[in-house]
Amino acid sequence: MENITKIAGWGKKPSAMRAIKKAQKYDVPYLSLEDGFIRSIQLGVKNRQTLSLIADPIGIYYDATTPSQLEDLLNQGNFTGSVISEARECLEYIQHNKISKYNHTLDSFKVKRNSKENILLVDQTLHDMSVSLGLANESTFQEMFRYALETYPDANIYIKYHPDVIAGKKKGYLSELSIVNDRVTIINVDTNPIELIEQMDRVMVVTSQLGFEALMLNKNVSCFGLPFYASWGLTTDSIRSERRVQKRTLEELFAASYLLYPSYIRPQTGIPGSLMDVLTYINKEKNQVQAKTKYYFLEIPKWKRNFLRPFFPESTIDACFLSKSVSLPDDDHTSSHHNYAVWSYGDEKSYKVPKDSLIRIEDGFYRSVGLGSNFHQPWSLVVDEIGMYFNSQQPSKLENILNNKEFDEYDIKEAKLIHQFIIDHSLTKYNVDYNSSFKLENNDRKKVIFVPGQVEDDASIRYGCNGDIRTIEQLLEYLRTKNPDDFILYKPHPDVYMKNRKGIEHTKFCDHVETRASVLQCIQVADEVHTLTSQAGFDSLLQGKKVFTYGGPFYAGWGLTNDAQTFHRRNRVLSLEELIAGSLIYYAKYYNRDLKHLTDCRSVLRKLAAQKRNLPYTKTFFDTNKRRWIRRCVLQVNEMLRRDNK
Numbered sequence: 001m002e003n004i005t006k007i008a009g010w011g012k013k014p015s016a017m018r019a020i021k022k023a024q025k026y027d028v029p030y031l032s033l034e035d036g037f038i039r040s041i042q043l044g045v046k047n048r049q050t051l052s053l054i055a056d057p058i059g060i061y062y063d064a065t066t067p068s069q070l071e072d073l074l075n076q077g078n079f080t081g082s083v084i085s086e087a088r089e090c091l092e093y094i095q096h097n098k099i100s101k102y103n104h105t106l107d108s109f110k111v112k113r114n115s116k117e118n119i120l121l122v123d124q125t126l127h128d129m130s131v132s133l134g135l136a137n138e139s140t141f142q143e144m145f146r147y148a149l150e151t152y153p154d155a156n157i158y159i160k161y162h163p164d165v166i167a168g169k170k171k172g173y174l175s176e177l178s179i180v181n182d183r184v185t186i187i188n189v190d191t192n193p194i195e196l197i198e199q200m201d202r203v204m205v206v207t208s209q210l211g212f213e214a215l216m217l218n219k220n221v222s223c224f225g226l227p228f229y230a231s232w233g234l235t236t237d238s239i240r241s242e243r244r245v246q247k248r249t250l251e252e253l254f255a256a257s258y259l260l261y262p263s264y265i266r267p268q269t270g271i272p273g274s275l276m277d278v279l280t281y282i283n284k285e286k287n288q289v290q291a292k293t294k295y296y297f298l299e300i301p302k303w304k305r306n307f308l309r310p311f312f313p314e315s316t317i318d319a320c321f322l323s324k325s326v327s328l329p330d331d332d333h334t335s336s337h338h339n340y341a342v343w344s345y346g347d348e349k350s351y352k353v354p355k356d357s358l359i360r361i362e363d364g365f366y367r368s369v370g371l372g373s374n375f376h377q378p379w380s381l382v383v384d385e386i387g388m389y390f391n392s393q394q395p396s397k398l399e400n401i402l403n404n405k406e407f408d409e410y411d412i413k414e415a416k417l418i419h420q421f422i423i424d425h426s427l428t429k430y431n432v433d434y435n436s437s438f439k440l441e442n443n444d445r446k447k448v449i450f451v452p453g454q455v456e457d458d459a460s461i462r463y464g465c466n467g468d469i470r471t472i473e474q475l476l477e478y479l480r481t482k483n484p485d486d487f488i489l490y491k492p493h494p495d496v497y498m499k500n501r502k503g504i505e506h507t508k509f510c511d512h513v514e515t516r517a518s519v520l521q522c523i524q525v526a527d528e529v530h531t532l533t534s535q536a537g538f539d540s541l542l543q544g545k546k547v548f549t550y551g552g553p554f555y556a557g558w559g560l561t562n563d564a565q566t567f568h569r570r571n572r573v574l575s576l577e578e579l580i581a582g583s584l585i586y587y588a589k590y591y592n593r594d595l596k597h598l599t600d601c602r603s604v605l606r607k608l609a610a611q612k613r614n615l616p617y618t619k620t621f622f623d624t625n626k627r628r629w630i631r632r633c634v635l636q637v638n639e640m641l642r643r644d645n646k
Contacts (some may be wrong), residue, residue: 392552
């Protein structure tokens with residue numbers, strides 16, 4: 001035991017008493033652990049992992065009976081300009097995106113709109129340690145309630161119950177009172193606290209963190225206990241602390257309590273991070289928390305089912321995979337609480353499901369290291385309740401995002417980082433090309449036109465090409481006629497030369513057919529890239545190339561490409577960063593299979609880059625893919641035999 005330097009326990013809870021006694025016994029510091037002030041999306045009582053942690057070697061922030069590290073920071077700290085600047089940035093982000101300690105609900109509660117003042121009283125859970133250690137008790141809540149009624153006789157009084165009380169996990173102080181008063185409205189439903197506070201004129205608390213969130217929104221806050229943010233000159237206090245000798249600004253109080261006091265992890269990687277890392281993650285993921293829904297997945301192949309489940313919100317209560325041999329229950333056909341999911345444009349018609357409950361699923365834009373047709377699981381999917389990104393004949397969720405989303409400076413900054421990472425690590429959708437040295441035999445220095453191949457039955461061609469050119473062969477013939485003296489470089493689609501799908505491998509209309517070099521190497525030697533609908537056109541935009549489209553890919557029609565077709569619905573000119581933000585940040589979904597939770601684009605790109613480094617494109621790699629192809633053939637034969645025996 002002589003190697004022990006510190007002993008940690010969870011705050012000042014009774015369960016930590018053993019750890020405190022051990023620390024005293026071995027004469028080592030005791031670290032009080034506690035959740036940070038921005039914790040997670042879901043409630044702690046639902047055992048969701050915390051994204052921030054406090055480790056206080058002096059006390060703990062909610063214990064007003066003794067000093068704490070936070071108190072010392074506020075009494076002694078000299079806050080630098082960079083820290084205050086970061087505090088302002090995070091404060092603005094929290095206010096704008098309505099982020100709180102827990103972020104499990106998007107619901108809002110609308111208060112009465114009249115000339116009366118609106119006052120919010122915040123309840124807490126019974127026996128909350130922050131109440132007793134904040135120099136308060138049950139009578140303090142009764143005093144707060146009585147004070148509000150007597151001091152503001154004409155005001156609308158609202159009492160907000162704690163989320164754990166609403167969830168039925170705990171009891172509260174005010175929730176235990178029998179309150180019958182026409183002026184009082186009980187808020188016993190989940191609601192976004194920031195949105196609720198915005199509607200209030202005053203907020204009254206005992207020690208709740210909502211009091212500090214009210215300060216962030218410039219509300220008048222009265223404290224009836226002694227929370228960590230009281231006695232610094234920003235609140236009206238019933239109790240004063242003689243230890244708290246400084247007057248602090250909101251930015252200083254925020255910097256100490258949210259930036260300097262807790263530690264954060266990057267949810268996407270599990271490594272140490274910053275408050276902004278956590279805020280941006282929560283902001284993206286909280287919008288995917290939906291009302292409890294049952295998902296019926298229709299005609300999804302068995303090998304896809306396991307990787308599909310994690311991509312859907314953690315509030316999903318059930319998922320059911322159905323095939324044609326199984327009918328939907330009669331009472332489920334019209335339920336507004338059910339969603340029906342198909343892969344791409346699957347056979348949903350036989351189920352007669354409501355169109356407004358139908359969602360479509362497809363691979364994301366940066367999918368895997370290996371082909372889906374070789375059973376490599378995706379790191380990214382797209383889920384679209386309107387249409388599908390490759391179908392330009394009708395609207396899609398992506399098209400709506402690109403038409404209407406106002407991208408802010410954070411989006412543009414992240415898009416630039418994503419763009420640079422893709423360039424630096426030579427990433428594509430599948431990352432399967434053999435990266436040999438590549439030199440084009442173009443001795444006459446002709447203009448090089450690159451045409452990326454596609455499979456013949458590609459859905460993006462069927463749903464995206466409505467002009468005269470609808471096949472790769474037609475495109476190559478057209479380009480040869482228009483550019484008789486130029487060098488046309490053609491690369492078949494990986495699925496084609498892996499023999500997984502049908503397509504053109506060789507053609508008389510091009511100067512060279514490349515099967516070894518990567519698609520990025522082909523793009524890099526090209527002067528122009530001409531495509532029907534291939535994502536290689538998007539890759540080419542990222543590489544700064546001139547791109548010509550002859551179908552309706554998702555990146556066409558936004559002023560970045562030269563398009564043969566017209567796009568009447570796409571009525572906006574985008575920058576490349578806005579296109580990246582819309583498609584890779586807001587449209588696609590990402591799942592980290594190692595950490596087992598949803599993640600963001602850059603984290604998946606890092607995984608793909610690492611996999612790409614660790615799986616060199618050698619003969620062994622391609623032999624492995626051939627074995628996968630053989631396995632695929634065997635499964636297809638078994639499936640055909642099964643159907644024949646029915």
